Amino acid sequence: xxxxxxxxxxxxxxxxxxxxxxxxxxxxxxxxxxxxxxxxxxxxxxxxxxxxxxxxxxxxxxxxxxxxxxxxxxxxxxxxxxxxxxxxxxxxxxxxxxxxxxxxxxxxxxxxxxxxxxxxxxxxxxxxxxxxxxxxxxxxxxxxxxxxxxxxxxxxxxxxxxxxxxxxxxxxxxxxxxxxxxxxxxxxxxxxxxxxxxxxxxxxxxxxxxxxxxxxxxxxxxxxxxxxxxxxxxxxxxxxxxxxxx
Numbered sequence: 001x002x003x004x005x006x007x008x009x010x011x012x013x014x015x016x017x018x019x020x021x022x023x024x025x026x027x028x029x030x031x032x033x034x035x036x037x038x039x040x041x042x043x044x045x046x047x048x049x050x051x052x053x054x055x056x057x058x059x060x061x062x063x064x065x066x067x068x069x070x071x072x073x074x075x076x077x078x079x080x081x082x083x084x085x086x087x088x089x090x091x092x093x094x095x096x097x098x099x100x101x102x103x104x105x106x107x108x109x110x111x112x113x114x115x116x117x118x119x120x121x122x123x124x125x126x127x128x129x130x131x132x133x134x135x136x137x138x139x140x141x142x143x144x145x146x147x148x149x150x151x152x153x154x155x156x157x158x159x160x161x162x163x164x165x166x167x168x169x170x171x172x173x174x175x176x177x178x179x180x181x182x183x184x185x186x187x188x189x190x191x192x193x194x195x196x197x198x199x200x201x202x203x204x205x206x207x208x209x210x211x212x213x214x215x216x217x218x219x220x221x222x223x224x225x226x227x228x229x230x231x232x233x234x235x236x237x238x239x240x241x242x243x244x245x246x
Contacts, residue, residue, distance in 0.1 A: 006231055008186065008214055011246040015180030016091055017173070017211070018084060019202055020099045020106070020235075021192025023218055027236045028075040030103050040064055050161040054127070058143045058153055065121065065156045066139035068103075072121055073137070077109035080190070080235035085110040087243055094183075096176045098169075100192065100199050102158055115169045117199055119158040128152025165198065173202070177209040185211040191235045194221030203227060216242065 010016065022032045040048055047053045048064040088095045088111060097114040099106055102121045106114055124136035129149035136154070138144075146152040159165055177185070187206030194200045203213050203226045215227040216238050224230060231238055 006229055007244050008188070008229075008242055009244045009246055010087070010091070010186075011184070013184050014091065015094045015176070015183050015185045016087065016096075017176060017180070017185070017187050017202075017206065018095075018097045019187070019189045019192060019199060020084075020097065020101060021190070021196075021199075022101060023191025024078075024080050024099075024235050025075075025101045025103050025105060026191070027080060027234055028078045028103075028105055030072060030075055030101075030105070046161050049158070051163065054153075054155055054160075058155075061155070062140045062143055065158075066141075069121055069137065069139055072103040072105070075103070075105065077105045078236040080239045081105055081109035081111070083239035083242065088113055090245070094180070096173065098173055098199070098202065100196060115172055117159070117165055117169055119156070121156065121158065123157035124154045125157045126152040127155045133157040170198065174205075177205060177211070180211070181209040185209060186214065187211045188214045188216065189221075189227070190216045190239070191218065192221060194223035 026032050048061050054061045084097060088097070093113065095113050097106060097111050098117055099114065100118050102116065102118050104120055104122050122135060122137050123133040125131060125133040126146035126149060129146060129152050131146060131148045144154040146154055185206070187203060189203060192199065200223055203223060206213055213227045214229045215224060216231045216233065216235055218232065218234050220230070
């Protein structure tokens with residue numbers, strides 16, 4: 001019989017930074033690029049998720065994201081999402097979730113102290129003017145135009161290939177780690193490939209800040225050797241029983 005998986009001990013002094021990747025959403029039925037071989041309807045993902053692709057064929061890009069909105073709306077948060085909400089409620093401001101997922105499932109589950117590193121599928125913004133991102137759940141049959149400037153095309157509020165992450169998001173994570181380093185600090189990565197930077201580099205930053213490093217993953221990711229503690233298994237099965245409270 002296999003030994004029970006290791007459990008993470010938390011207490012009233014612990015600071016916890018969690019990074020989640022596509023595997024968490026996959027357990028809710030959200031398809032991943034990797035599972036599809038990097039293709040969508042025979043189009044390379046870069047063709048429908050890049051500034052160049054949007055400039056060349058915005059209608060194709062919106063057809064892709066409208067389909068993603070429809071599929072994400074039909075999915076529900078899973079026990080892994082809900083386990084993170086429960087631990088946030090225990091830790092309060094000593095908790096921060098950084099997610100690479102754009103499907104909004106963490107928010108629907110109840111996560112509030114959260115940084116959506118790659119954007120949110122259900123927000124749009126103008127590709128021309130400085131209009132702030134705004135809620136948009138529509139599945140657009142045609143390319144929508146900005147109602148503020150009147151000329152720009154709307155685009156999904158997603159960090160595409162070749163674009164930079166929002167510096168404010170990275171600064172929020174850095175500030176959290178800086179405050180946590182004087183206490184007991186734990187970094188937990190969940191269901192991520194360890195391939196996409198700068199998120200994949202957070203484990204190294206956490207170690208420099210004196211953090212304990214934990215990984216929960218269905219299979220070992222590229223950066224697994226950087227973690228002190230590795231627990232193999234699906235997040236929806238592991239996380240609900242993962243925590244012990246001292």
